[in-house]
């Protein structure tokens with residue numbers, strides 16, 4: 001049973017101005033951490049093309065979520081500051097996708113930071129909208145950062161020869177991954193990591209397979225409520241939380257993606273974690289609450 005009263009008892013303190021994608025960033029403090037949500041931009045998600053609802057009629061799910069076929073979606077990244085280090089989770093799409101994306105660098109600067117300020121960079125997975133901001137014209141955008149890539153993810157996208165198991169829309173990822181990581185690899189600033197890794201004693205990876213084979217979230221212990229950055233665990237919160245069985249065409253392993261989402265949502269709800277999601281409405285931060293059928297997203301920040 002999820003304790004909703006617990007979930008709202010320790011809200012993070014938002015700074016003014018209130019969160020808006022136009023500002024490009026939204027910063028708040030929790031415990032000994034400062035979290036800045038960074039907007040990379042927005043894109044239209046065509047629900048009928050992207051969502052896979054199995055037995056449940058998608059029309060009905062969209063109607064219940066008060067959504068039409070075109071769902072406005074965001075791409076979010078997150079900067080963590082612990083007072084000594086700056087850690088960036090994901091880098092947006094850079095120039096690899098829609099022209100409405102690729103704003104991460106500008107958002108970072110609007111928030112008062114430079115790419116050179118970033119000490120380490122963690123990627124949730126190697127899809128274009130998460131790694132496209134790493135490299136521009138063959139040069140590393142982040143001149144000091146060490147880039148950490150989940151080992152399973154690197155093994156799949158950098159070494160796998162079987163491209164047929166992924167949706168055609170993400171097949172270019174095999175090339176993008178090589179290209180975006182190349183300057184960091186050449187510079188000795190790219191690391192593959194496994195489940196035993198942690199950073200600065202407060203940040204640990206959580207393997208969330210299904211969307212991609214090595215899809216990984218990151219749990220941050222703040223001294224108050226934990227924040228879990230969950231990458232692409234869901235793309236349309238209003239549908240996939242209410243009905244966690246709904247997958248997306250980009251999922252490499254849909255059955256695994258469903259099971260991972262179910263387990264993650266139950267645990268995040270039980271613990272009262274704050275969740276940072278790459279494609280939830282900006283700033284992409286919320287709590288997971290139980291609803292009559294599944295779960296519901298309660299934005300915070």
Ligand SMILES: [Zn+2]
Pocket residue numbers: 127129130232278279
């Ligand atoms: Zn994504």
